[in-house]
Amino acid sequence: MALTYTSYIVLGLLEHCPGITPYELKGVVAQSVGNFWSVPHTQVYTEPARLAAEGYLKEERERGGRRRKRYTITAKGKSALREWVASPTSEFTELRDPGLLQLWMGADPVALGMVQAEVHRRRLEQYLEIRDTLPPGAPPGPAATLESGIGHEREWVRFWERLARDGA
Amino acid sequence: MALTYTSYIVLGLLEHCPGITPYELKGVVAQSVGNFWSVPHTQVYTEPARLAAEGYLKEERERGGRRRKRYTITAKGKSALREWVASPTSEFTELRDPGLLQLWMGADPVALGMVQAEVHRRRLEQYLEIRDTLPPGAPPGPAATLESGIGHEREWVRFWERLARDGA
DNA sequence: ACCGTCATGTAATCGGTTACATGATTCT
């Protein structure tokens, strides 16, 4: 079995929050990586199970109440994560933006631009708010990632607004 | 059956190049939408078949030689495409960049930045070359899409180079 | 006690990807 990006997300978050349940994990994802990489809630339940089956995680079941599963990262899991993080990927991300696809196919630039500009303006605002409330002692990785997101959203807004205004 | 983004790519390209074979389509994809939205070659064979089964395309088989299939868009296909293009999506594209994920997880910013900056510099150059060789009478959609790609690659280069230089 | 929402999964589906396989052309 190969580890996927989802796997590394689970491993990485579980390293910081050992012994949490899938539901708690869901919340952690939403407030962190989820800002630029969505993970549907069912995967938050299935992926830890997969990882546990292969020894990357340890699975414990609560006795009473909801008998829910709590996961902890193992030594094997930690080393797999470290190994991946330590070898810089040269993987390239495509834009894969549905709006761009419509634009390519000849959609009306003004109408499309207005809708998309609005969506990205809103997202940009969210990012800026998050940056404002970032605690001083926060780890550098997430902060840097946030900066990237802000830069890209600014670019998106610039692009779509120009299109909405000039129509080309 | 629902139409996917891949479906619209096939429909859109087939509208411009009626009666082509999957292999030819593969080439068209590579030189157009493929720049920002990759489609594996097997899908270029399977997706037209799916679409033809639902009446969006007409499938014809050559008599001699390789007996390959040639596809043409039908009226149903055209109207489906038009309908999609005409309703501006508010779908939001996440970054989903593996490099960003590594950065978030605490990768060394300098090492990662150097690798990623190089990748994006190269891609940016490719885009600029394409822009230079763009024929004057080209349709506006692809040109605008290209501008978007250039803007984003510039942003990526700026971001990763700063990271490689300053380490934060 | 009841009702609504939160929490926690399982099952089925499906597009996308990887692997494999074979038939034409082209080149030496």
Place this chain on the structure above:
DNA sequence: AGAATCATGTAACCGATTACATGACGGT
């Protein structure tokens, strides 16, 4: 003629998404 590559698919697998289902908890 044989080798290498191009062209054209088929089959199998698998992660991701959608749908469905049920159990706990909190409030009234």
